[in-house]
Amino acid sequence: MALIRATCSDCGDIELRSRDILIRTCEERDESTYVFRCPVCRMIEARYAEPHVVDVLLAAGCDSETWRLPSELNDPRRKDGLRVTHDDLLDFHWFLADATTAQVIETARPVSAEDQERFFTELQHADSDTIARELNI
Numbered sequence: 001m002a003l004i005r006a007t008c009s010d011c012g013d014i015e016l017r018s019r020d021i022l023i024r025t026c027e028e029r030d031e032s033t034y035v036f037r038c039p040v041c042r043m044i045e046a047r048y049a050e051p052h053v054v055d056v057l058l059a060a061g062c063d064s065e066t067w068r069l070p071s072e073l074n075d076p077r078r079k080d081g082l083r084v085t086h087d088d089l090l091d092f093h094w095f096l097a098d099a100t101t102a103q104v105i106e107t108a109r110p111v112s113a114e115d116q117e118r119f120f121t122e123l124q125h126a127d128s129d130t131i132a133r134e135l136n137i
């Protein structure tokens, strides 16, 4: 098993084995990081990895995995300017503080694309009382 020299932000240069390093690649951005736990201070480090570094780490026998960006980033409502405001967060906080588990599940249930579009169109024009009534809060 290959010894790999890395740098911990607290401890400086350290030596790791290939099994101590995980390469993580974002599929959409084709960007990679490598992650390891420092054997001295036990802190987890994540570092950006250029493609040639990924090749070297893979050749040394490091494990790798891929991950995907959250699907919410492709939500068309984000492009329409519908943004979460501080008021939305406060409303959501108070909703979660007071809601029963059944209310949270009911609110989070999957709905059709048409219903979602109608709901968000109405939500853009609704006052806080209407929103509270819709969410049963």
Ligand SMILES: [Zn+2]
Pocket: 008, 009, 010, 011, 012, 038, 039, 040, 041, 042, 043
């Ligand atoms: Zn360290």
